[in-house]
Amino acid sequence: MSDRAVPFHCPYCGDQDLRPSEQGPGSWECRACLRAFSLKLLGLVRPPASRGVVGR
Numbered sequence: 333m334s335d336r337a338v339p340f341h342c343p344y345c346g347d348q349d350l351r352p353s354e355q356g357p358g359s360w361e362c363r364a365c366l367r368a369f370s371l372k373l374l375g376l377v378r379p380p381a382s383r384g385v386v387g388r
């Protein structure tokens with residue numbers, strides 16, 4: 333599993349014309365709205381526990 337996340341759409345305008353930015357790993361540029369942004373993995377979340385189950 334790669335640790336590089338590849339966005340398929342710009343989170344700001346929704347365009348798909350993205351390219352990697354020179355500003356570092358995980359940085360992307362949108363050529364449609366000319367925004368630069370970065371993606372960062374914060375970690376994994378726990379799957380939601382089913383209701384009514386308390387404790388382990």
Ligand SMILES: [Zn+2]
Nearest residue numbers: 342345362365
């Ligand atoms: Zn955009």
